[in-house]
Amino acid sequence: GRKPQPMTADYAKLVAAGEVWVACDAIEEPSVAGLIVLQAEKEHLLIYSVAVRPARQGMGIGKRLLSFAEQRAAALHYDVVQLYTNETMVENIALYARVGYVEVRRTPYRGFQVVYMEKNVNESQEQVGE
Secondary structure: OOOOHHHHOOHHHHHHHOOEEEEEEOOOOOEEEEEEEEEEOOOOEEEEEEEEOHHHOOOOHHHHHHHHHHHHHHHOOOOEEEEEEEOOOHHHHHHHHHOOOEEEEEEEEOOEEEEEEEEEHHHHHHHHHO
């Protein structure tokens, strides 16, 4: 099959834009455990990519990166965080749903369906404060 779009992205350009965040760990020696790439859009903060090293998956790093994106969105005065993924990434979609993202649409793209999901960060903050 075709490589996922984030695997072919120009990360030097994304780093230059200033919204690539890295989660580090010191389990073995200091290393990158995961990363999240955020992109400021007009109406929302987009999670362009989120990835966790295979050896660090299942440790909550992905959830912490998503939570960071939501905090970043609130700090930048966005109400909504949006992400998209291939419909075949069912485990990722399930994770996003578990942490409060809701599917808003599906769009065909190059022979597959793109699933768009979003989360209202203000609602998340209100629930935390209750």
